Amino acid sequence: MDKLHYKEMMHHLNELLMSGGIENKNIYLFGHCNATEELADALLERGYVPTAILDNNVEKHGKNYRGIEIIAPQRLSEVKTEECLVCIVARAYAAMTDQLRRSGYKGLIRKLVDYNSYADYSLSEVTLLRMEKRVMRGVKKLETLNCRLEEKYAGYLKILCPFSALGDIYIMMSYLPCYLKKTGAAGCFIGVIGNACAEVVRLFGSYPVEVFSQQDMDEIIQAALYTNDRQTFIPHQDRPYVVDLYKALYVKKIPLERIYCCGVFGLPADTKACEPNVFLEYTDLSKIRKGGAVIFSPYAKSVAALPDEMWRQIARHYTEKGYQCFTNVAKEEKALEGTIPISPTIAQIKSVVEWAGTFVGIRSGLCDVLRTAKADKMALYPDYNYCDTSWKAIEMYRIEGWKNIVIKDGTEWLKQDK
């Protein structure tokens, strides 16, 4: 979860605690994802033990997070719902609430993060008016953007990326040139959320790119849909709600790259992905032992974390082998014990890894940025399913040419690094 959403979640959680709304309740969390795990952590730290995590994915049932069992939402019908509180920090809040209510659940439901301003499962007059205001606000923002772009980039396609994820942006950018060629567009302007995503865009060349807030991006995209703006393209597999590509995963395994190539852009399956070519050299390479260092990347925004113990084992293993060990960190993130913190920019990280010679990271968007780095690279996958599909994360995100390793409960690192 990113910092802003985390702050919002904690603010709402504190409000809930202050109001006493959580006391003597059986707490359920809906949707097993990274955000839910962070909420579970926050509750446990405050002495509240959630009863269970509800999830629609049958593959997850029976598993647990820190001892909290993952169960089917239908199991709520077996308990006295007036004593229950369901907390939701997932994007599908509206759909989850709808599901619970339709199944007869009458207890409390609290949204602790507003991830998805597109959705409100109501057609009341009040909601309609509110949503009409929202879309009109977006129309104004879209018009302003169009006016601004018209001066410099007449005839350009607006590529509006609805979600802040480095990996998504990387894969999108690697197929974008072929898509532009297919459509015959004069060029394109790219809108993203967050500076890191803009940095990924810049790896691929001198595209005009601009950073938007999540709210502005959501509203501009909504306006583009509402006004049927033909100069807008939204390159994502499941956002906003009108995009149905994710449904294919219920019947077939389609790795993320194919989703972008064939589903998002409609390009032939054998289309060759473009590679980024605008990297910078890290200024302090001399402080890294060439060919004798390892860069760890234990943090990811939207992926369930690996157990601390696993990272301790990994760091110890490389230290004992005589490697100089670094942890790639951003802002408040802590370096793994016994390792040196390092914070290259996205454009510099490739030079760092190539210089060090070895990279071990949780499978995040950073691994995509490092796809073409010439080094020994290992991507670690927590043993989880992709969204509510039956496909494992490794099946969706595997990277060719890397060592792809699934970390299960009880995995021992020494047995992996062979």
Place this chain on the structure above:
Amino acid sequence: MINNMETKNLTAHKIEQAIETYEKIFLFNCRDKQIAKLAEDFCRNISCKNLTRKILVMSNAGFPDEKITDYKQLSEEEYNHLYKLYSMYEFSDRVQIITEESQYGSLQNYVKTGLLTEEEMFEALLYERK
């Protein structure tokens, strides 16, 4: 403006009722020939399946001979209002408008690029959470 609002509210009310009755509602933009063909195939597909869920198929143009129980033809005005509503916000996950899109990718791209068969695409559209 007031009349326009009234019509919008009427559309909203009708779709609200349909959402209460049906678990999946598909609206095909049959002004597009390819979508009209897709709608025909879809109806043929669901007519030979023993679906346990209630599905409503709607379109804005004449519909195939295929016998499906729940079908509703919308006027152009009704279609436009519903389309506007659909593109204004997500009011349900039970409604899906099938149209030829250039603003974003869709399941139809998978069929065009050979990753899915049409049958698989229909299966994906009709998927029910276990």
